[in-house]
Amino acid sequence: MGKVDKKDSKRLLPLVNRSATPVVDPAGAESIADPAMVRLAMLDDLLNMGRANSLWPLTFGLACCAMEMMAAGASKYDLDRFGAGVFRPSARQADVMILAGTISRKMAPVIRQLWDQMPGPKWAIAMGGCTIDGGPFKYPNQYAIVEGADKIVPVDIYIPGCPPRPEALIAGILQLKEKVKAGRNFNP
């Protein structure tokens, strides 16, 4: 990364100014960037808004998809922009499980235990082909993998790809955010 020269700082200026104006997202909900935002709603809605903007994922990866998950968390894609970059080392502190990679049969009970250790409300994201239905490892009489994360935990969001790019994971997390805001939850 080079130094920020004068030309760059000029280019950044409109962006800074724009943040003061109301931003409306495609779903129609007002963003928290709106300074004049007033919410008159039930307490649940307020709590859901807080949950949606601070999704804390559990730190664990299962296979190659985890590389893309790490890339999404690192500076270039920066999951912190969406409040979802605080990967927790303990299941007790996490509220979203990103299943990133192939689930072997030997690993399945461990994942289930981690899921049971997470306090509700909690959500699960199935990232990549393996966690959707077994992906490239699915064939008749295979003995090594679990064909789909939804055989172990209830999955909220499926992200296709092998592996999905970090943008796809971010899109999935934004989708999950909408789901949380709407108050839809399998595991209260």
Next chain:
Amino acid sequence: MSESLASTLAEYTTASEQMDYAKTGIHARHTATLEHVLSVGKTFLDEGYIFEMLTCQDLREKEEVMRLCYTFNALDSVDRHLVHVDIAGGLDAETFEAPTMSKLAGGANWQEREVFDMYGVTFTDHPELERLLLPEDADFFPLRKDFGRIEDAEDADE
């Protein structure tokens, strides 16, 4: 290979042949019987060789044997020896047994567990002969040739 090693090996092996290292990656191949496998291992280890690898071949259909393949190597001057040990038994054989080498070479412990895991060869007196890579409750041996075969399957389009 030193002369003392060659003469001791000749006592315990039924056949030995020199191999082309550039083509095969091994210097010599020996065949031994089950009762002499520990003596062969001890001979190599006493000469300063290391226990490098153990794997298995399922030859039950063609030759009615399960073949253990031990590899020994010298670290100071690369000298790799392959030892074939056949366990008799056809497709209908229930068990395959071999003596454990883990008492001589600690590295054999997990290698033997893996062979047990994948081929179902039981090693007598092994300290902990349990599933290594597969789940503890698995009741199959996936690298046996008859595992998972689909009888009326068609080949993929070429």
